Amino acid sequence: MVRTRKPPSQSWKTFLDNHLTELAAIDFFTMLTATFRLLYCFVVLRHDRRQVVHFNVTAHPSAEWTAQQIVEAYPFDEAPRYQIRDCDDIYGDKFRKRVKGLGIDEVPIAPQSPWQNPYCERLIGSIRRECLNHMIVLGETHLKRILTSYFDYYHHARTHLSLDRNSPIPREVEPPDDGDVISLPQVGGLHHRYTRAA
Numbered sequence: 001m002v003r004t005r006k007p008p009s010q011s012w013k014t015f016l017d018n019h020l021t022e023l024a025a026i027d028f029f030t031m032l033t034a035t036f037r038l039l040y041c042f043v044v045l046r047h048d049r050r051q052v053v054h055f056n057v058t059a060h061p062s063a064e065w066t067a068q069q070i071v072e073a074y075p076f077d078e079a080p081r082y083q084i085r086d087c088d089d090i091y092g093d094k095f096r097k098r099v100k101g102l103g104i105d106e107v108p109i110a111p112q113s114p115w116q117n118p119y120c121e122r123l124i125g126s127i128r129r130e131c132l133n134h135m136i137v138l139g140e141t142h143l144k145r146i147l148t149s150y151f152d153y154y155h156h157a158r159t160h161l162s163l164d165r166n167s168p169i170p171r172e173v174e175p176p177d178d179g180d181v182i183s184l185p186q187v188g189g190l191h192h193r194y195t196r197a198a
Contacts, residue, residue, distance in 0.1 A: 019081070019082055020047050020048050021047075021048045022080050022081035022082055023046075023047040023048075023080055023081075023082050023083075023084065024044060024045060024046050024047065024053070024074075024080040024082070024083050024084070025044075025045045025047065025083070025084040025085070025117050025119055025120035026042070026043065026044050026045075026070075026083060026084070026085050026120065027042075027043060027085070027086065027117060027120040027121070027124060028040050028041065028042050028043075028061065028088070028090065029041050029043075029124045029127070029128075031132060031137055031143060032137070033137045033138060033139055033143075034136050034137065034138055037059065037139070038059070039057050039058070039059055039137070039140055039143055040057070040058055040059070040061045041055065041056075041057050041143070041147065042054075042055060042056050042057075042058075042061070042066065042069050043055045043120065043123065043124070043127075044069070044070070044073040044074075045119055045120050045123055046080065047119055049163065049168045049169075050119065050123070050160055050162070050163065050168050051155065051168040051169070052123070052151050052154065052155070052168075053073050053074070054069060054072055054073030055147055055151065056069055056072075056144075057140050057143050057144050057147070058140070059140060061090055062090070063090060063091065063092030063093065063094045063095045064094050064095075066090055066091065066095050067094050067095040067097075067098035067099075070095070070098055070099055070102065071098065071102070074102060074104075076102070079102045079103060079104050080104060081103075081104065081105060082104070082105050082106075082107050083099065083104045083105070083106055083107065084107045084108075084109060084116070084117050084120070085106060085107070085108055085109070085117070086108065086109050086114070086117060087108050087109070087110075087111050091108075126154075127147070127150065130150070130158075130187075130190070130191065131146065131147075131150040131187055131190065132146070134190055135188075146187075146188075149186065149187050149188065150187050152186065153186040153187050153191050153193070154167075154168070155167060155168045155169045156169055156171070156193065157171075157186060157191070157192075157193035157194075158191070174195065174196040176196075178196035178197075179196045179197040180196065180197050181194055181195070181196055181197075182194070182195060182196070182197045
């Protein structure tokens with residue numbers, strides 16, 4: 001018999017590119033406070049515009065808490081088709097049932113393969129390098145305040161090469177007629193937004 005060659009299956013990168021507008025990714029990262037208390041930060045990232053649609057902080061994560069975060073992140077008409085996550089035990093039965101109820105297909109990555117969730121891992125690295133490595137966190141409320149300030153900068157001022165050097169929430173082109181370029185400090189002076197003085 002003559003064997004017919006099957007076409008190769010698509011690579012992970014091809015899958016991500018083909019479903020960019022229908023993908024979101026979730027992940028946890030940890031942060032130590034000044035009193036060595038461990039806090040867990042949960043982020044939800046939409047792939048198409050690299051927009052953080054939800055985040056929260058807790059000292060005691062659970063499947064119920066994580067499931068509630070998913071409900072808060074996606075209104076029913078805005079839930080993505082696919083959601084990438086790792087194989088952590090925190091995503092238990094209650095979490096999976098809630099995600100299924102929202103009509104989202106989960107795409108768990110292989111164990112110990114963070115490169116399969118590249119956008120979320122890159123976001124967490126940026127949060128650490130550009131913000132948290134320069135701050136002393138006092139507690140849960142303080143960390144939420146810091147991350148709120150950082151995500152305001154991230155969405156409105158931080159440029160991305162993949163977004164044609166624009167921010168997740170697109171900025172308007174400001175012609176020279178609008179005035180001189182001024183610098184507005186953000187994230188407690190760690191970063192600046194450059195705009196024209198009107």
